[in-house]
Amino acid sequence: MIIVFEPSAKHEQIQHVFDRLIEWGFNPVLQEGEATSIAITGDTSSLKSETLEAFDGVQKAVRLTQPYKLVAREFKPEGTIIDIDGVKIGGKHFTMIAGPCSAESEAQLLTTAHAVKNAGGKILRAGIYKPRTSPYEFQGIGEKGLPWLKKAKEQTGLPVCTEVMDPKVLDKVKDVVDIYQVGARNMQNYDLLRELGKSKKPVLLKRGLSATLKELLLAAEYIMSSGNHDVMLCERGIRTYETATRFTLDVGAVPVLRHDTHLPIIVDPSHPAGKRALVGALAKAGLAAGADGLIVETHPDPERAWSDAAQQLTFDQFGQLMTELRPIATAVGRTMD
């Protein structure tokens, strides 16, 4: 930690900070240069830069180390590969997760599961609990959908990924669900993160819609520090001023996360696109940028879907996308099989 003082800082102000650091048990070193500063050596992880910036005369306090540990690339340089009954996420694999936004009926789900499987998808996604902006919208089929998920899994062999919002439901769904998804709205629902940290199943953690990558990594740190190291990070678009797309896919997040963390990185092209005509371009961009997989919405009859109708692909479109992705995967040294 380096504490930089303003040019106008008085001697007493600098002394006051110095004394407080001594009181707190740190080891401050005063430095004169362009600006007066105090360097603190030793472990400062318990000290927040904001705290130091609150002192009169302080211009800024700069942390020299990252606030996270377990998620850091240094912790596991070789990169994490998650294995779900033989389906791998990470390494040279490029893994397609696909399925409907919401489970609507047994038939709809089974049809989709087979279509995903046939096109080369490796994991089935389907929501049964749906967070919705308005209380008057469809809120998900709930527990009623669990047997459908189970059947889809039995028939296709695809592991199942579904969003959970309330820790209370974990017990109910744990025998069916293989990957717990944390939605963007719940990225900082810390009670949920801690409960998932105690579970034994992989977690797909979506970036909050205005979360920084550092905050995403700290959310993953909540899960890992509670005991669960199988976390996938998901870039799904951030909120910006541009309204031509539903969200702005931050494709630069992929190489940044690759550098900072050993965890696998998934891109969701459906939510930032908002419209199915834009999904393909974003999917290809995510793959080319280095993502370990995609999570894509597809539905037997998108125009009649109960949620996210505009962005779900038809099976034909999904199959076409898979066909277009394969040569790109090869070009960037990935396997989709």
Place this chain on the structure above:
Amino acid sequence: MIIVFEPSAKHEQIQHVFDRLIEWGFNPVLQEGEATSIAITGDTSSLKSETLEAFDGVQKAVRLTQPYKLVAREFKPEGTIIDIDGVKIGGKHFTMIAGPCSAESEAQLLTTAHAVKNAGGKILRAGIYKPRTSPYEFQGIGEKGLPWLKKAKEQTGLPVCTEVMDPKVLDKVKDVVDIYQVGARNMQNYDLLRELGKSKKPVLLKRGLSATLKELLLAAEYIMSSGNHDVMLCERGIRTYETATRFTLDVGAVPVLRHDTHLPIIVDPSHPAGKRALVGALAKAGLAAGADGLIVETHPDPERAWSDAAQQLTFDQFGQLMTELRPIATAVGRTMD
């Protein structure tokens, strides 16, 4: 709802949308003008514009009515005044809510409660459950702080406001807490909102850090549609590219919300400021813009505070702020007594 077609839309595409609307039981009317469009008369609240924008050939679908009902100004033109044991929020009142970020000890809390009361504050705030970005930061004192809150209330008569994140704690805190605060990270935690909707106590609902005002109103609609009409909306700064302040106080939210809803509006100047030197200017701006009250952090010894050290005011600074706010309140026709 108006559905506008692209200039290049084919006749079959337009017919397809038309037919689908008939199938769904709506009453579409085709219009030719600058652009071809379909107007739908009658109730379209079950129809999402995104759904319609998914059809080929559609340029955009524009909803003519707001998606919320109970929070709308039309529902209660005269404006809501919340009354908590005689402390009023709304109308001509300008109500100061103040206290420490976190309850740290009985002494710290009682000292602060008296300081708030003496300076003219009307409601005591203090966090016992703290959502923190990092798992390694102080997570709040928890239930241990409840007796302190109770004692502070008994000694000063100030109603107590505290943040709740987990519906499970409502039973534990309900005998002590007068106002449930929903933090920015939980604005779209719908399970929590529904539970608070079933409670009988006022809710202070903070705007999510990248929530639109429409989303804030829909979050309030969740609470109201579950049965609780005593909701205060709180503008606490949004996330933008500017880093000179911790968040950007969207002071324009005050007149916009005043027009759109009957609910009282509170401004939090502490979190957008991030530094105590900036709190005063934002507090005055909030009052002048028409807010019904402020929620401000103050602490007996901010430099040693366990959380949000940089933005908490000393008691002297808080007293000074109250002195500066009074003549402005008078100037804008508000009473602080």
Place this chain on the structure above:
Amino acid sequence: MIIVFEPSAKHEQIQHVFDRLIEWGFNPVLQEGEATSIAITGDTSSLKSETLEAFDGVQKAVRLTQPYKLVAREFKPEGTIIDIDGVKIGGKHFTMIAGPCSAESEAQLLTTAHAVKNAGGKILRAGIYKPRTSPYEFQGIGEKGLPWLKKAKEQTGLPVCTEVMDPKVLDKVKDVVDIYQVGARNMQNYDLLRELGKSKKPVLLKRGLSATLKELLLAAEYIMSSGNHDVMLCERGIRTYETATRFTLDVGAVPVLRHDTHLPIIVDPSHPAGKRALVGALAKAGLAAGADGLIVETHPDPERAWSDAAQQLTFDQFGQLMTELRPIATAVGRTMD
């Protein structure tokens, strides 16, 4: 400047940076602590942090000093007061600049000038060159409006403020115009800034719609370093994801700029409001937050205005606003006379 290395940085990488700094004539000091870092003492203003962050193994490079000089509060601690024929901006004065978005006719301009004067406005604003997003919109009346501005000034005694975009017009307008306005789109038009720096007239410099406050100060530094020290900074709303207002007024910019610079600060409530019903609340917020003045659009018949129709106030509304601002000005220790 402090250069912080990544935990994984190799010895050779650190040595390489060290050697390069020596080669460039700097005085680097290696420091071991939580992280390895290099501090550079002496003047580093010619060195960019980005340059250093480009070296392999560097995590970040942190500048300890601000990149601007003449605009800094340290350069002139007592604050700049600009005096235009007796009209003062800065100090205890709160100065209203008002007038139509565009000069449309002699009658329209003269009527407005008298209305502004009668209501207590101190400076007349009116655009004759208009930057417009679409080439098919009204582009301003041009030089034809100069005699109108001159007449308005003669009749009312109000100094005149108008936007300039092209340095070529300075010669044409300099005998009539008292304040050159730089619009948000031109905040980083450096040729223009330098030309204005050579002029002798005050400049009202608007913040670019996604400019940081640091960039705004550096734009002012362009003008000051070219010789003109009479610069006013204008906060006029920034672009964010929120569309309920045209732009988001960053009211926190006022106290931040007050701390960082000695230059006067003007708030434009009209452009962020976008609608006249919201202008009053933003105007009051700007005053209460500590601005030295406002720039407000008013028009004899806003519904028929040729530009910015939605946000211009009627004369009645402008008069009403002035009446409402006076007691607030008194409450915050400002004079409007």
Place this chain on the structure above:
Amino acid sequence: MIIVFEPSAKHEQIQHVFDRLIEWGFNPVLQEGEATSIAITGDTSSLKSETLEAFDGVQKAVRLTQPYKLVAREFKPEGTIIDIDGVKIGGKHFTMIAGPCSAESEAQLLTTAHAVKNAGGKILRAGIYKPRTSPYEFQGIGEKGLPWLKKAKEQTGLPVCTEVMDPKVLDKVKDVVDIYQVGARNMQNYDLLRELGKSKKPVLLKRGLSATLKELLLAAEYIMSSGNHDVMLCERGIRTYETATRFTLDVGAVPVLRHDTHLPIIVDPSHPAGKRALVGALAKAGLAAGADGLIVETHPDPERAWSDAAQQLTFDQFGQLMTELRPIATAVGRTMD
């Protein structure tokens, strides 16, 4: 244009808008439905939605047609291919534009030109006029660099692209420069756009750092409506709250622009990356998303570059990038030859 009224709008307010539209020569039709609205048939391109939203009782006014004409896909459905002495941009071609941020010396420029040519680059970029945030930074070599550009072109045959900021320099550079670049800061410098519209050379128009895609298209419309139809649009990252990258590459802009306009689309991966280690991933994402070309910075010795040192690639890195791009280009049906 559809004008939607608030539920609380009074009859007189609606009548007032109706009468005003008649007065202005439009053809309004009153519609009752969920909400009262007025549809205007016929050409409304002279009418701004903001103007209508200024009337009391109006909730919103929705334009049914786009404000631009010449840039629209409808104007030229087959897509524009720009041809510069045989180098093509658009269609099936994927065109690499590369070179140093700034021309620094004849040797530096010539070396780079040959390296670009050898690696398969088709156009040379190099800045001689540099817009810089601070007045104390290197402002470009100026006219002195023109003979270097000329020599580089003669030796390699590569057309030359350089940024122009001031219309006055067009005469000086026109014999050497093949493509005029408009930088992000000047996207709305309308005097410049109009002058470029009168020139006969292709223009590479960069998106402003908080410009919407609609504003980018309108800026291109300025150029086209002045007579020059050879415009390339360049996505170069937008400003968001995320600071892990210098800007956020809005890769979704590529498919959106592809749909809306016939103009070629270039992606600049260097500026959003900000660091050379991130350039490759963004370059590949741009190609995979469907861009017609890239503009990339490369320098013989980036660590010693006079500007943008952190993001310029070494020649080895540039060659490596070209090698990695080729198979992706093939995979998406593009040719780089």
